Amino acid sequence: MNRSALRSLLVQAFAAAAFLLFLPPAGAEQPPTRPAHIKKLVREAEAAFDRLDIAGARAIWARIYALEHTNVAMCQLGQLDRRLARWVDAVDELERCVAKMEPPETPREQRLYETRHEDLAEARQQVAEVAVLAPPGAIAVLVGGRRVGDTGRIYVAPGQHEVSAALPDGQVVSTTVSAPAGESRTALLAPPTATPPTATPPTATPPVPAAAPPPPRAPQPPAGQGDPARWIVPAGGAASLALLATGLALHVAAASERAEVGTVVYALDQSTWRWRTRENVASAAMMDQISTATLVAGTTLAGATLIYAVLRDGTQIRARVTGAEVMFVW
Known part of the structure; x- marks a missing residue:
């Protein structure tokens, strides 16, 4: 084998080794390719967070989530709402964030996975959970003015709340529930009882009213005092x-x-x-x-x-x- 052929084989082997070295492992999640305007918003949100402008960073991440519904943006919203003590929104956002997280494969992913679950557990201790048992066919179920989803459960601030449901026939059933922080309560909405038809009583001769007692006599003036x-x-x-x-x-x-x-x-x-x-x-x-x-x-x-x-x-x-x-x- 001449020297040029040997050199060509060495170059090909080196290229193949380099390709295999930098190839990501199978099943690894590839970072999404973001448009330029999304990258700009992310940099602005990170800069606001570095300035401790938590509310400003939260507003920017809300804009990012409106443009692209990614789990990363949802997790960021949950973290920022937790820092702002908006516990009801934080629990809702962190629950959706954790539900969509992939099983961790690296130590870094494992730490992030555990941190999200700890943050969710902390936020749940600051809110109350209400499970609503509504009548069948209820059109809308509300707890404290907020609509309950298909799960029949909703997180609310600790305290007393009104629970109501609109039925297909236009009737509304309601009740109240009091739930302390960190606990769950069940609200039962009983369907309205049907009013039985009123039976018409047989016609009867009205009784003759009793004679009223005679009115008391007016006092008579004594004789000789000008009685006309x-x-x-x-x-x-x-x-x-x-x-x-x-x-x-x-x-x-x-x-x-x-x-x-x-x-x-x-x-x-x-x-x-x-x-x-x-x-x-x-x-x-x-x-x-x-x-x-x-x-x-x-x-x-x-x-x-x-x-x-x-x-x-x-x-x-x-x-x-x-x-x-x-x-x-x-």
Whole structure:
């Protein structure tokens, strides 16, 4: 073999050895190739973290995660929220971070894997977990205004929270749950009970209401102290008698006038008969009308005086109309 051929073989063997030396092991995760604008944001986030601007670094990593949903960005968000004491968000982000981490293969990966799990365990001690048992078919389940995912579990700040669920028929069931830090509680949302149809009772005759007791009598003033009621009955009786007497007198006078008309009819002086007849007839009619009015007024006044005299001391009158009792009390 000449020298040139031997040199060519040595060069090829050296190239093959170099390729195998720098070839990454099988199964090793290759670092993702990031676009230039993502690399710029990462450098800005690292610079903000070096300045101890934790809130600024967290905001930049949130922008990075919105542009590329990588597990690295999620883990960074969990770490920064833990430093900001945003425990509820930190637990949620670190849980997703740990769930997507590959099993460690190198000592460095092992240290990172253990650190993430320790951070998650620390964050869980600062929050409470609520497991919701909602009715079947619930559209939305909320705990403290935050929506519960498909797992039925959610992390919340320690304390009391309202748990509610919207059902397909539009009804809402709710309850309250109190969970301390580092512990888990279960909230049961019972479905609404169906209201049974109300049976229509048979029609029955309404009972006759019992008569109300008579009202107490008003206190009567002592005699001789100006009680006007004791003068009403005598005055009413005297006035009614006067009206009745006047009516009877006018009635007798009218009858006398009519009798005089009958007498004048047979007189010899015809002209005098005609004049006196018209005058007597008109006078008799007038007295009849006045007599009738006076008799009616006297009778009415006498009846009113009698009713007042009978009922003014609390006498009751009862009357039944179609089975109902009506009571009048003076």
